[in-house]
Amino acid sequence: MAACVSEGEARVTVEKSFSRVLNVAEVPPGTKQLVEVGGKPILICHSNDRLFAISNICSHAEEKLECGRMSRGWIACPVHGARFELATGRAMNPPAVKPIATYEIRIVDDWIEVAV
Amino acid sequence: MSVDMPERQKTQLEKGEARCPGAPSTQEIIGKDKVAAPGWVCSESYQFLGDQDISTDRYIDPAFAKTEFDKLWTRTWQFACREEHIPQVGDYHVYDVGPYSFIITRVGTNDIRAYYNACLHRGTKLRASGTEGRASEFKCSFHGWSWNIDGTNKSVMCQWDFPHVDRRKFSLPQAKVELLGGFVFINMDPDAASLADYLGREAKAHLDAWKLEDRYVYLHVSKRLPCNWKLAVEAFLEAYHVIQTHSQVAVSNGDANSQYDIYGEHVNRFISTLGVLSPHLYGKYTEQDILDQFTLGDAGALGDTKRTLSEGGTARQVMADMFRSMFEKATNTDLSGVSDSEMLDCFSYTLFPNCFLFPGISLPMVYRFRPDPRDHRKCIYEVLFLRPVPVDGKRPEPAEVIHLADTQSFTEAEGMDPGFGAILDQDTDNLFLQQEGLEASAKRGLTLGNYQEIRIRHFERALEKYLAMEPKRPDRERLQSR
Numbered sequence: 001m002a003a004c005v006s007e008g009e010a011r012v013t014v015e016k017s018f019s020r021v022l023n024v025a026e027v028p029p030g031t032k033q034l035v036e037v038g039g040k041p042i043l044i045c046h047s048n049d050r051l052f053a054i055s056n057i058c059s060h061a062e063e064k065l066e067c068g069r070m071s072r073g074w075i076a077c078p079v080h081g082a083r084f085e086l087a088t089g090r091a092m093n094p095p096a097v098k099p100i101a102t103y104e105i106r107i108v109d110d111w112i113e114v115a116v
Numbered sequence: 117m118s119v120d121m122p123e124r125q126k127t128q129l130e131k132g133e134a135r136c137p138g139a140p141s142t143q144e145i146i147g148k149d150k151v152a153a154p155g156w157v158c159s160e161s162y163q164f165l166g167d168q169d170i171s172t173d174r175y176i177d178p179a180f181a182k183t184e185f186d187k188l189w190t191r192t193w194q195f196a197c198r199e200e201h202i203p204q205v206g207d208y209h210v211y212d213v214g215p216y217s218f219i220i221t222r223v224g225t226n227d228i229r230a231y232y233n234a235c236l237h238r239g240t241k242l243r244a245s246g247t248e249g250r251a252s253e254f255k256c257s258f259h260g261w262s263w264n265i266d267g268t269n270k271s272v273m274c275q276w277d278f279p280h281v282d283r284r285k286f287s288l289p290q291a292k293v294e295l296l297g298g299f300v301f302i303n304m305d306p307d308a309a310s311l312a313d314y315l316g317r318e319a320k321a322h323l324d325a326w327k328l329e330d331r332y333v334y335l336h337v338s339k340r341l342p343c344n345w346k347l348a349v350e351a352f353l354e355a356y357h358v359i360q361t362h363s364q365v366a367v368s369n370g371d372a373n374s375q376y377d378i379y380g381e382h383v384n385r386f387i388s389t390l391g392v393l394s395p396h397l398y399g400k401y402t403e404q405d406i407l408d409q410f411t412l413g414d415a416g417a418l419g420d421t422k423r424t425l426s427e428g429g430t431a432r433q434v435m436a437d438m439f440r441s442m443f444e445k446a447t448n449t450d451l452s453g454v455s456d457s458e459m460l461d462c463f464s465y466t467l468f469p470n471c472f473l474f475p476g477i478s479l480p481m482v483y484r485f486r487p488d489p490r491d492h493r494k495c496i497y498e499v500l501f502l503r504p505v506p507v508d509g510k511r512p513e514p515a516e517v518i519h520l521a522d523t524q525s526f527t528e529a530e531g532m533d534p535g536f537g538a539i540l541d542q543d544t545d546n547l548f549l550q551q552e553g554l555e556a557s558a559k560r561g562l563t564l565g566n567y568q569e570i571r572i573r574h575f576e577r578a579l580e581k582y583l584a585m586e587p588k589r590p591d592r593e594r595l596q597s598r
Contacts, residue, residue, distance in 0.1 A: 061257070069207060069250030072516045076249025080257040083247060094244040095257045 018106065018113040027051065027112065032075075034066045037116045041066075042103060044112060045086050048073045052086035053103040053114045059084075060096035132164030132566040135373070139395035142375035142387050149456035150433060156322040157387065157457050161377040165573045169561025172554045174579070175344040181492035185214045186587035188469060188579065191305045193314050193382075195471045195484060196220050196230060199298050200332055200514045201248060206265055209248040211302070214489040216590075218291055219243050219254065220300055223266050228295065230302040231288040232590065237261045237272075246517075254288070263288050289595030297473075298329035306594050315467065316380030322465070326475040331502035333514035337529040338498045340522050342548035345470070345487040345495035346579070351543050351550075352464065352472060352483060353571035355388045359396045361542050366394040367401055367409040368431065369462075376570045381578050382468035384571040390460045390478070391432030406431035436460050439478055448506040451477065466571065468578045493551055499526075499540065 021035040022044055032045040034056060041056035047070050054075070056065050063079040070076075074092060076083045082096030089099040104115040135141065143160065146153050174180050196211035197220050208221040210233060217233035219242060233241050235256040242254045242263070253270050255262035262270040269286040272278050291302045294311040301311050312320050341348050351357070358371035370389035378384040391410060393401055401409075407423045410431070425434055436456035443459075444451050451459070458476055465473045472483035480502045488494035498517075505511050518529045526544075527537035554562075564573055 067250075067252070069204075069248070071248075072513055076247070078249065078251055079255055081243040081247055081249050081251070083249065093247045 016104065016115040018104075018108075018115045020108075020111045020113050022112045024051075024107055024110050024112055030070070032066070032070055035114070037103075037114055040116055042114060042116070043075070044105070044114070045070055045075060047071070047075075047086055050087075051105055051107070051112060053105040054084070054086060054089060055101040055103075057100065058082055058096065059091060059098040059100050065100075130164070131167060132162070132570070134567065136395050138398070139370070139373040142370065142373060142389055145370060145373075145389045145392055145432075146387075146457045146461070149436065151436070151454070151456045151459075153455040153457040154325060156325050157455065157461075157463075159318075159377070160375065161318070161379055162375075162567070162570065163378055164566060165378075165570065165577060167564070167566055169563050170573070170576050172557065172560050172562065174576075175347055175551070176492075176555050178492045181344070181487060183583060183587075184487070184579075185216075185489070186589060187585050188582040189213050189216065189304070189487075190588045190590065191303070191308060191582055191585070192469050193294070193301045193303045193308070193311050193467070194469070195299045195467070195482075196302045197300050198333055198514060199228070199295060199300060199329070200511060202228065202300075204250065206250045206252060207248070208243065208251055208254075210243050210245055212245045213486050216304065217241060217245055218302060219288075220293075220302070221251075221265055228293050228300055229267060230291040230293050230300075231263075231267055232291070232595065235259075235261055236269075236286050236288070285596070287596050289590065289592050291595070297323055297326060298331065304590060305588060306591075315383055319379040319383035319465075322379075322475075323473070326473075328473070328475065328502060330505050331480070332505050332512050333500050334503040334512075335501040335529070335531045336498065336515045336517045337500075337520060337526065337532060338496060338517050339520040339524070339526070339544070340488070341495050341497050341544055342493065342522070343495060343551040344492055345485045346575075347547055347550055347554075348495050348497055348544070349466070349470065349485050349575065350572045351547060353384075353386075353466065353575065354565075354568050355386060355462075356565060356568040357543075357546075358388075359394060361546060362539055364409070365539065366397060368392070368406045369394055372396055372568075374568070376567060378570060378574045381581065383465060384574045385463065385465040386571065387457075388462040388464070389432075389457075390462060391430070391435045403429070403431045407434055410435055432456070432460065443477055447503050448508065449504040450507055451504075466575065468575065497544070 019037045022033055027033050027044050027046045029046050032043050035042050043054050043056045045052045058065055058077040060082045063077055065075055065077055068076045068078045073086050074083045080095050083092040084100050089102040091097050091099055106113050197209040201209045202222040205222050208219050211218045211220055218230040219233045220230050222228050235242055240256050240258045242256055253262045260273040264270045267288040269283040272281055291304045292308055294301050355371040355374040358369055359366045368390055370392045372395040374386050374388040376386045393406055404425050407425050436459045439459045440451050460478055461476055462479045463474055463476050470485045474481040482500040484498045486496045526532055526540040527534050
């Protein structure tokens, strides 16, 4: 998988670097696992029959999302209740307005890999 | 001793006794079904309640809406969410009605509470409206005061500065909570009668028979409507409008011979048979036409099914048999004990003030209507479809709410049957015309039919009862954790 970035006048293609983080069996449907990639805390979430990789840090008050309720494609911050779409990171309700980071995710040979 | 009635009085009907001439009654239709209906279907409970006009002020006067917030909404039982919305301890769901807001929280396996959604410091909502999640505490996002999920105060930021705050007296105020059929009902009045008493014994027995706790929310759609909330409620209280508003379904709907019943002060219903021709259309359509033009509420469960009428058969029986087998397959459930009437017919129950339950299989909806606290000419309408929990016992998660924009069609909601979405569009498209017409009219009252519009009169009588009371505003002292 590749991403295009600008560098001055020229456009170059940079291969994204994926890191192997978990076996798919370690994240059954309806669950989430906290991992660290490149020093960043990342939640691997299994919701609505899909896997997602999101930042573990709420954009509102920088609380951890790992204990928050996950349901139907969203996760709720357990401290003040902001919710975020797992697919896009979009803040769904106050008190958050900014999105959280999301990361590319793929499965290779039953292993979950994340690009950070 | 008995005396024969004079012949004149035998034929002269009292007010409210007239029924659609030349048409079988709902009970006569159901009585011919192959799989017999249960007792709650077969009963009748109509009562004439007068024929005076209903004042238009209650729909168009903003002061009237304000009075409702002080007298009505603070005293009545309301469906706040389904239990499945908060399956685990710590799960919460925020329910708003008018200016009021509650955090509905599961505190234990069988312990659900409804907290007033406001910090006891400077009033900030502890959770945003329309949200849900899971909490180990409810912490205010402003200064960090927090409460345990059992409602007791957990901490006061800089307690040293609040020597006048006794934390034992700073538990979150609560509304009353009762559970019924998988629904979480709340009532803001600490003196309110129990939900069972509020509904009455007979209506409660009907609800118990449906076992709606064994269903789950398959589809949930919300839309703001351009009318007072009572006009929206009343648009769904009768089948009298079907022939004019939904002419496409009249071919397979016994509209003018629907049955209307009232139970106590807070519950009423109609039964509108399906798979039979409207009395308005007698002589114009065949049984095959009825079969071909049948419109469904939850057709997504059926797929494309060929409709064939056997020799001498009826459209109603074909549809009942087809529904039973197809719904069993589509939803992985056993419906062998469910009557033809429950499979087919539209059972519309209202739990005053704002909840409709439709316990049928083909029309398995729940409606909820809430006033807009900022505009008495607007309200929020929600329609939920409930499907049986699959026989393997695995309960699907309740559907996420689809919020339609004011200008969107119900047919645009993903998962909505297009035919049913069109019906809802027709229903709701009338409403802004009615709101504006009431404001423009030289006539200051609504005139109601004695039978087909009895549910509207019954609804308005309950409304009048509450509005005759003194205002009842939340009193924190009386609402502390009990």
